[in-house]
Amino acid sequence: MFSSCINRGVRKTPSTGTSPSRSMGQNSSRGSYSLNQTNNVQDRPGDVSIVEAVVCSTNDLENGQMKEVEVGEHKVLLVKEKGQFYALGNKCTHYGAPLSKGSYCDGVVRCPWHGACFDVRTGDIEDFPGLDSVHTFQVEVQDTNVLVKADTAAFNNFRRVKKMSRYEPSDPREVLIVGGGPASVVCTETLRQEGFTGKITLVSKETDLPYDRIKLSKTLSAKADEIALRKEDFYRDSDTTVLLGKEVTKVELGAKQVELSDGAKLSFTTLVLATGGRPRKPDIPGVDLANVFTLRTVKDANAIAAKFKDKHMVVLGTSFIGLEVACAMVSHAASVSVVGNSAAPLLHVFGREIGEWIQKLHESKGVKFYNSNSIAEFEGQDGVLTTVKLKDGTHLQADACVLGVGVVPSTDFLQGSGLNLTDNGYILVDKNMRTNIENVYAAGDITQFPLACAGNESVNIQHWQMAHQHGRTAGLDIAGKGREISSVPYFWTVQFGKSIRYAGYHHGYDDMILHGNLSENKFVAFFTKSERVTAAASLGWDPVVSQFAQLLAKGGSLSKEEARQDPSALADKLNKS
Known part of the structure; x- marks a missing residue:
């Protein structure tokens, strides 16, 4: 590996002796082209410190292949797709997992631990968990050398927040988001990231800013500010009004307003309902005793x-x-x-x-x-x-x-509102998270929606990842950039340090194919319905679950016969999808 550094605009020649090309844009006649021109580091300081390195030869990677490379003292993910190279941050913005150990297909890399997805061309987050995008870096091909250039500011924080718009008083639109979970937070930021300049108000009955709720069962002593999804200044900087300790008790769709528990009323032009669930309390004698x-x-x-x-x-x-x-x-x-x-x-x-x-x-x-x-x-x-x-x-x-x-949906206040609810109280939505009422959306655990990887069966999925994606889908549609939800359910559980991953939807499965050895804490399980694999779970066998999720996300499938083969064959199956 050859490397060179540029600090404050002073260039040092690479140790290969090859002069870096100064051409911008493709120029095949000179054997050199440049990709990923934008570093997309927000708030970059005036003094720019650049590090660069020749990281490989053009023949070292096949199309559809990725690898971790070093640029200076930093790890970068390099991807080759259709003859072009892309470089981006190698840490997932959720828990910092190495993306190079994950799954790649058709321009999207998926985290091996919890399934978050990133567009390798832009670094933008495409599926969740986690909220932030990753940085991308400039790539130049000089003859057969692949050169990566990076602003070192990008390595100070591997998480990148996309640029957001702000409220314009002349914009009459008012989006009211009810609920204090991830669907609400992601909807809020998606709106601002997509240029929405109307008023945004988030109402939560909790007295703390929205936080990472799934950590509570793992760390019971966690404090709200320690696990907050976003800090207070984030909402301030994005011109989002957050009302805490306020519960919506009534929705008046005709008047386009909601009533709060204190009697106050809030108006809206667009309403997003994301109230989540409340714990089920069984009818057992003595259940109201202290402790x-x-x-x-x-x-x-x-x-x-x-x-x-x-x-x-x-x-x-x-x-x-x-x-x-x-x-x-x-x-x-x-x-x-x-x-x-x-x-x-x-x-x-x-x-x-x-x-x-x-x-x-x-x-x-x-x-x-x-x-x-x-x-x-x-x-x-x-x-x-x-x-x-x-x-x-x-x-x-x-x-x-x-x-x-378990939990039950917090939708009692919607009875008689005119919204279509199931007998269990879930809100029926379409693939854009729209309800039966114009300009009213629902997201998260309270919804029943068409699941693409299950043949558009209407389902309720109470996964942390899916709630994020619901918020994003609703936000895109409100901002006029609608994209139907096609996310594959992905969840995990940690049991005494052993992390089990799961992807898919196996309701009504009729068989399970098990690889590995449970006593050795290493296995892959494929759940099948008839002759088709509908879900996969694993322990100690990354990134097979992420590969399976990627396969479903790309419209592919895995047969029962294929599932009996070595799980590592999924990588080849994915590349051919």
Whole structure:
């Protein structure tokens, strides 16, 4: 590898002895062309420090291939597509995963850990989680050498916020966004990033700025400002009015206004509903005793954190929240008991084999399970929980209990509004997140929408990633740049440091093909319906789930017979899609 540096405009000749071409734009007659002209570093200082390096030969990469290269002391992702080279930041803006270890297809690189996608030409984020884009860098081809130039300011912060417009008082449009989750935040920034200059107001019944809610079950002591999706100055800089501690209690679609719990009214020209869910509270005697908790907010998590040290804890529910809370508590609690009505944890998600492996993992850390069971009664003294009685008659000592039995949509206030709701209270939307009422959108956990990778079946997907994408889709449509949602569901769960990835939609699956060895904490599971793979899950086998998600996103498919082959063959399948 050859490298050279330019600092404050002073050029040093590359050690290859080849003079860098000064041509801008393609010039094949001179054997040199330049790509990715824009560095897209926001607020670049007046003094520009450039680092550059010859990173490879033009023949070192095939079309559709990517690799990590070094530019100075920094890692950069290099991609070759249709004979052209692109360079961009190599860290995913969610948790910093190396994108070079992810999946690539047709101009989009997907993170190996949690599925975020980035356009290699612009660096813009295309799918989530995470909010920010990555930097792109200038590429020049000199004869057979591939030269990458980068402004070192881009390496100071690998996250890039796209340029945003501001409010113009002459613009009469008013977008009102109801809800304090990721769908609301992404909708807000998408509007400003796409040039929307009308008024934007975000209303949340929580008293904290929108935060990374999925961290709560993993880190119960987390503080709202530590996990905020955006800081206060971000909303100020984007001219977004944020009203906290305000709950919308009524929507008057004809009058284009909403009523708040304090009696105040807010008008809108466009309404976005993203109120999320509220924890399901089962009808069990004693459920209102002190120290019986649900988990939805920072305050809920902190209240649980204040109770579990050296205490006897019971968790009701063997899905994601219940199991992640058990992981967080067991090393500090006197005991942790998990009660569930299925034969194994996460049975409906991963099947019996993986569910039993998850249970053994928990048991090895001290968690005790009571499967195919439920809580018959919460017993207490002086209004405080002391004992949990199970359906089979077992009594468990309990200083506190965490209820993790799902959520219901927070849409009660919409009954009779004229919006089309399902019997379960979900809002029906189309592929642009539009409801049946003009200029009214819905996003996130409260929606039922057409899922592209499931043949446009109308589904409810309560994934963190999907809520982001809903917000983006609604924002694009409101800004006049509509793009139908085609995102593939992608989620993950961390169980005692073991991160299981999942992509697809396997409701009604009839078989599972398992590769690897569960006892060695390495596996890939393909879930099939008839002769087609509808979802994939993995542990320790990156980036196979991201490759599968990419395949579905590009309109491809995987047959049951293909799923029986080595999972590494997915890379070849993806390249041919």
